[in-house]
Amino acid sequence: MSRRHFLHTALGLGGLATLPAWSGIARPGPARVVVVGGGYGGATAAKYLRLWSDHGIEVTLVEPSAALVSCPLSNLVLGGSQTLADITLGYDALVARHGVRLIRDRVSALEPERRRVRLGSGDTLAYDRLVLAPGVDLIWDELPGMARPGAHDAVLHAWKAGPQTAALRAQLQAMPDGGICAITVPRLPYRCPPGPYERACQVAHYFARHKPRSKVLVLDANADVTSKGALFKQVWAERYPGIVEYRPRHAVLDVDAATRRVQFEFEPELQADVLNLIPPMRAGQLAVQAGLATHQGRWCEVDFLSFESSVASGIHILGDAIQSAPGMPKSGHMANQQAKVCAAAIVAALAGQDINPQPLYNNACYSFVSDRDAMHVVSVHRYDAARKTMTASPLGLSSAPSELEGRHALTWARHIWSDTLG
Amino acid sequence: MNDLDRHHNRRTVLQRGSAIAGWVLASGLWHRPALAHARDHFAATSLATVLQTLGTQTPMESPDIVLDAPASVEDGSDVPLACGTTLPAVRSLLLVAPANPTALVAIFHLGEGIAADFSLSTKLDQSGPVHAVALMADGSARCARRHIEVALGACSGPLPADTSAVSAIRIRARLMAGRALVSVLISHPMESGRRLDPQGQPIPSHYIEAVQVRHNERTILHADWGPWVARHPILRFQVAGARSGDMIELSWHDNQGDRRTEHMRLA
Numbered sequence: 001m002s003r004r005h006f007l008h009t010a011l012g013l014g015g016l017a018t019l020p021a022w023s024g025i026a027r028p029g030p031a032r033v034v035v036v037g038g039g040y041g042g043a044t045a046a047k048y049l050r051l052w053s054d055h056g057i058e059v060t061l062v063e064p065s066a067a068l069v070s071c072p073l074s075n076l077v078l079g080g081s082q083t084l085a086d087i088t089l090g091y092d093a094l095v096a097r098h099g100v101r102l103i104r105d106r107v108s109a110l111e112p113e114r115r116r117v118r119l120g121s122g123d124t125l126a127y128d129r130l131v132l133a134p135g136v137d138l139i140w141d142e143l144p145g146m147a148r149p150g151a152h153d154a155v156l157h158a159w160k161a162g163p164q165t166a167a168l169r170a171q172l173q174a175m176p177d178g179g180i181c182a183i184t185v186p187r188l189p190y191r192c193p194p195g196p197y198e199r200a201c202q203v204a205h206y207f208a209r210h211k212p213r214s215k216v217l218v219l220d221a222n223a224d225v226t227s228k229g230a231l232f233k234q235v236w237a238e239r240y241p242g243i244v245e246y247r248p249r250h251a252v253l254d255v256d257a258a259t260r261r262v263q264f265e266f267e268p269e270l271q272a273d274v275l276n277l278i279p280p281m282r283a284g285q286l287a288v289q290a291g292l293a294t295h296q297g298r299w300c301e302v303d304f305l306s307f308e309s310s311v312a313s314g315i316h317i318l319g320d321a322i323q324s325a326p327g328m329p330k331s332g333h334m335a336n337q338q339a340k341v342c343a344a345a346i347v348a349a350l351a352g353q354d355i356n357p358q359p360l361y362n363n364a365c366y367s368f369v370s371d372r373d374a375m376h377v378v379s380v381h382r383y384d385a386a387r388k389t390m391t392a393s394p395l396g397l398s399s400a401p402s403e404l405e406g407r408h409a410l411t412w413a414r415h416i417w418s419d420t421l422g
Numbered sequence: 423m424n425d426l427d428r429h430h431n432r433r434t435v436l437q438r439g440s441a442i443a444g445w446v447l448a449s450g451l452w453h454r455p456a457l458a459h460a461r462d463h464f465a466a467t468s469l470a471t472v473l474q475t476l477g478t479q480t481p482m483e484s485p486d487i488v489l490d491a492p493a494s495v496e497d498g499s500d501v502p503l504a505c506g507t508t509l510p511a512v513r514s515l516l517l518v519a520p521a522n523p524t525a526l527v528a529i530f531h532l533g534e535g536i537a538a539d540f541s542l543s544t545k546l547d548q549s550g551p552v553h554a555v556a557l558m559a560d561g562s563a564r565c566a567r568r569h570i571e572v573a574l575g576a577c578s579g580p581l582p583a584d585t586s587a588v589s590a591i592r593i594r595a596r597l598m599a600g601r602a603l604v605s606v607l608i609s610h611p612m613e614s615g616r617r618l619d620p621q622g623q624p625i626p627s628h629y630i631e632a633v634q635v636r637h638n639e640r641t642i643l644h645a646d647w648g649p650w651v652a653r654h655p656i657l658r659f660q661v662a663g664a665r666s667g668d669m670i671e672l673s674w675h676d677n678q679g680d681r682r683t684e685h686m687r688l689a
Contacts, residue, residue: 188496223500223653249607249654266592266607266656295493326494326549326573387549389571 030058031350034117034127036107036286038063038091041319041335042133044420048343049131050098057350060101060125061094062117065162068421071192072332072366073413074161078169079202081371087161093422110290112312129346131307132292132300133318133335134284135160136191143254143279151257155275159191171274172203177211179273182262184252185220186280189299191320191330194227194377196220196278198367201232204240205370216244217272219262221251227329228367228377228397235369235401252277283321292317299323304383304390305355306345307338316342327392328381329363336420337361337381359383362395366409374409375401461631464526464648469518469553472526473563481555481563489554490541494571498546500652501570503527505554506539509564514557515540519650521550523616527650533642536635537601537660543652545614546572591672591684595664602637602664602688606657606672614649628678636671636685637661664688 031053035046038061046061068089076082094100103125109118116126138157140146146155158168172181181203185196200218207214225232225246236244253263260275282288282298292300292309300317301310304325309315319335328334338361345355360382368374375398381390398405463475470480490504505515515538517527527544538556546552549572555565589609595602608630615627627649635643642661661670671685 193496223497226496265594265605296490301493323493326496326571387571392573 031128032058033129034125035061035131037133039135040332040420041339044336044339045131045343046100047098048340052347055099062103062107064106069161071161074165075199075202077165079205089417089421129314131316134286134321136281136320137285139280145255154257155277159278175273178213180215181274182217182272183276187221188226190281193329194367197232200244201369204243218246219250220248223248231375287321295323307342325390334363369401372403372406373401374406466525468520478563481565484564487554487556487564487566489566489568491568496573498572501544501546503544504541507556511559512538512556513559516555518553522547522650526648528647531644535662536642541658543655545650545652548572593686602661604659609654612651612653630674630676633674638669
């Protein structure tokens with residue numbers, strides 16, 4: 001069913017708080033939205049669905065973790081200037097201030113034909129609209145070496161902030177001076193394009209202070225640095241000479257986790273003392289299992305006016321799991337912005353109103369190059385009705401990292417945390 | 423489509439399928455345009471004119487032709503495209519990107535013993551369609567089409583200065599059930615002739631025009647390339663009837679008269 005059709009049907013039936021167009025039976029009471037995943041996208045959607053419906057929509061957020069550990073700023077934990085506690089954020093305000101119902105569980109299956117989800121506990125939750133913010137799933141199955149016992153304890157990704165972040169920090173601390181930390185970067189698209197290069201800066205910052213004979217090797221599957229390239233290369237050359245070495249076109253073929261050896265298709269194999277393997281990614285498992293990852297079996301295609309799945313009506317998908325428009329990075333800021341477009345569209349649709357035909361939003365991305373100095377890139381994204389996609393316009397890029405921008409970056413983090421969860 | 427698509431472009435389209443039916447059967451005849459006009463099709467600016475130049479009519483879209491391409495790319499200067507088919511009696515496979523200044527990217531003329539299944543790093547100048555076209559032995563053509571959104575075009579993009587001149591060919595292969603899965607990294611600047619240097623002067627075109635692959639004594643592939651194959655391209659293909667100890671040899675020549683050959687023995 002097209003959205004247009006749905007809207008007209010809902011309008012004809014009186015919109016909010018009456019019969020959902022698809023149910024076939026009248027169900028009195030408020031509309032129900034289930035949000036799966038409490039990251040930047042899911043948490044923002046839950047909050048704004050409540051705010052913009054004047055608390056008229058019942059919103060249930062399903063998230064297994066007790067708190068959100070922020071990926072933005074998490075590289076600073078590796079550098080030593082932030083702790084995991086600094087970047088761990090609770091869901092209390094979503095519940096207490098906004099009346100979001102929080103269920104600590106995971107969704108085991110979608111049952112779209114019955115408009116409900118099944119939880120790990122076995123219970124089901126019915127919905128009128130479903131919002132999936134499942135994040136990314138790391139792809140290991142093309143790396144046979146990572147299937148061996150203990151491989152995931154020896155070789156860390158730390159690409160989902162949390163225990164792996166702390167464990168990678170511990171590996172760096174345990175590494176003797178003169179060692180090599182290798183960071184592998186997958187081909188685009190992946191979560192947080194500048195993240196691996198910021199991480200290289202953070203590890204180098206730590207090495208420069210504590211283990212000055214050590215090296216950071218950035219082994220990139222891409223042909224060049226994928227974000228803020230000239231700035232990162234300048235930082236490495238000027239601030240971390242002899243510490244950071246960048247090698248493009250190094251797609252990982254396999255690893256031996258026990259010896260931390262990494263093989264490439266064309267380049268000679270390497271051995272590292274700390275091997276930080278950032279693998280290729282796809283949409284979170286739930287979306288892939290439900291057949292929503294329609295692009296190359298990896299990413300979920302959506303309508304950028306509502307973030308409704310291109311193949312499943314009533315199911316909206318946000319954040320890193322979607323097939324992005326060009327120039328639209330997989331970032332926490334982007335997920336927060338998408339969530340508001342999605343929440344507004346759902347509120348409008350359930351009220352029988354037209355949805356905004358011209359969404360416009362931005363992305364800001366800061367990278368810390370030391371404990372204090374940061375640099376940024378900003379872009380604006382607007383809907384192109386003819387091409388049914390978002391087009392990106394660059395808005396600004398730092399000329400160089402600075403301490404002032406470092407303060408801006410921390411302010412940005414506080415603001416987006418407050419906007420997402422506060 | 424999903425079962426054919428994979429997370430990496432490391433592999434070619436069909437190699438995971440059990441039935442590889444696309445081997446060209448003992449034709450032994452190269453179907454190539456007459457030498458005098460050999461590169462006319464590389465001047466064409468639309469799919470129709472490319473095929474006209476090759477003496478074929480506009481192709482039908484066919485589900486039997488697979489084109490594995492990302493829906494959007496941030497950087498058009500290195501876009502892996504994989505094309506393949508399990509149809510028998512395929513003479514040639516083409517990759518065509520009509521949104522580029524000229525449309526034809528590459529044409530693979532299949533010999534005996536190579537699968538109709540290739541992956542190649544390409545350049546895309548702007549958003550638009552790409553086509554994989556199979557030219558059949560009966561003179562007909564079939565195709566698959568994908569739309570690719572390109573954020574940063576290959577011509578406009580600030581490609582870093584190329585410090586590595588033409589150098590080695592690196593061939594990697596592994597045997598799997600009588601097939602050799604071959605990947606080749608060719609170091610070459612692949613300048614299209616459409617880019618400007620920092621002083622605003624045009625950078626002369628410098629790209630590989632022709633590639634040949636031999637399996638032992640037999641030539642199994644002739645490929646003609648244009649300026650829209652990516653810098654330092656990776657080419658992937660499959661060889662049937664391959665055994666340990668066999669030789670795979672690849673050679674190329676470019677538009678400035680340079681040429682290279684490299685070979686390896688299957689382990």
